[in-house]
Amino acid sequence: AQTxxxxxxxxxxxxxxxxxxxxxxxxxxxxYYLFWYKQPPSRQMILVIRQEAYKQQNATENRFSVNFxxxxxxxxxxxxxxxxxxxxMYFCAFMALKTSYDKVIFGPGTSLSVIP
Amino acid sequence: xxxxxxxxxxxVLKTGQSMTLQCAQDMNHEYMSWYRQDPGMGLRLIHYxxxxxxxxxGEVPNGYNxxxxxxxxxxxxxxxxxPSQTSVYFCASRRGSYNxxxxxxxxxxxxxx
Numbered sequence: 001a002q003t004x005x006x007x008x009x010x011x012x013x014x015x016x017x018x019x020x021x022x023x024x025x026x027x028x029x030x031x032y033y034l035f036w037y038k039q040p041p042s043r044q045m046i047l048v049i050r051q052e053a054y055k056q057q058n059a060t061e062n063r064f065s066v067n068f069x070x071x072x073x074x075x076x077x078x079x080x081x082x083x084x085x086x087x088x089m090y091f092c093a094f095m096a097l098k099t100s101y102d103k104v105i106f107g108p109g110t111s112l113s114v115i116p
Numbered sequence: 117x118x119x120x121x122x123x124x125x126x127x128v129l130k131t132g133q134s135m136t137l138q139c140a141q142d143m144n145h146e147y148m149s150w151y152r153q154d155p156g157m158g159l160r161l162i163h164y165x166x167x168x169x170x171x172x173x174g175e176v177p178n179g180y181n182x183x184x185x186x187x188x189x190x191x192x193x194x195x196x197x198x199p200s201q202t203s204v205y206f207c208a209s210r211r212g213s214y215n216x217x218x219x220x221x222x223x224x225x226x227x228x229x
Contacts, residue, residue, distance in 0.1 A: 004158075006158075009156065033215070035217060042222075043204065043222060043223045043225075044220070044222055044223075045206065045208075045218075045220035045223075047217050047218075050217060052215070091158055091159065103149070103161055103164065103174065104149075104161075104208075104218055105161075106151075106158040106159040106160075107158050108156055108157055108158040109156075109158050
């Protein structure tokens with residue numbers, strides 16, 4: 001069974017600084033997707049970024065980028081130029097690609113606070 | 117475009133009461149699922165469905181029932197609520213293709229006293 005671990009329950013960062021959130025996962029699968037979701041205080045779940053395991057190039061979306069290390073089973077999220085609106089819970093998630101309906105498994109989350 | 121709609125937003129139940137959390141999506145997604153979110157545990161999968169008439173158990177199915185009579189709707193039933201079911205519940209759907217991410221509803225906060 002797959003598991004997702006986020007070892008930092010809480011983090012804080014000064015506005016405009018850079019912060020990196022850690023995520024590791026355990027799987028025997030070779031083909032899979034990894035995701036980062038953001039949950040602001042509104043409770044809405046928002047997809048931040050995703051990475052396909054067969055792609056060596058790290059995904060980027062504006063100020064958000066990932067460091068994907070397949071051999072180490074590591075998938076960290078870097079937020080550059082942090083903004084107050086980045087304050088949220090961040091969840092790392094894993095989805096195997098054995099079928100088109102594979103389940104999405106979530107980590108426990110990291111609560112990020114951006115300090116003015 | 118409504119996306120995934122969950123009702124109600126909040127609910128308080130007494131132990132032993134029953135209720136149904138509603139979930140509807142208008143994106144013609146084959147896959148629908150229910151998660152519960154508890155502090156320090158992330159989102160855990162309760163039940164899921166890959167199409168009308170097809171459902172299966174997730175990680176934490178005990179105490180919950182589901183059915184899928186149409187593509188659009190996937191209700192979650194609590195037959196006899198327990199305090200351990202106090203949680204925030206999310207419905208999520210996706211297309212049945214490899215690169216399709218989950219789309220979430222806005223969640224239901226349930227308190228069982």
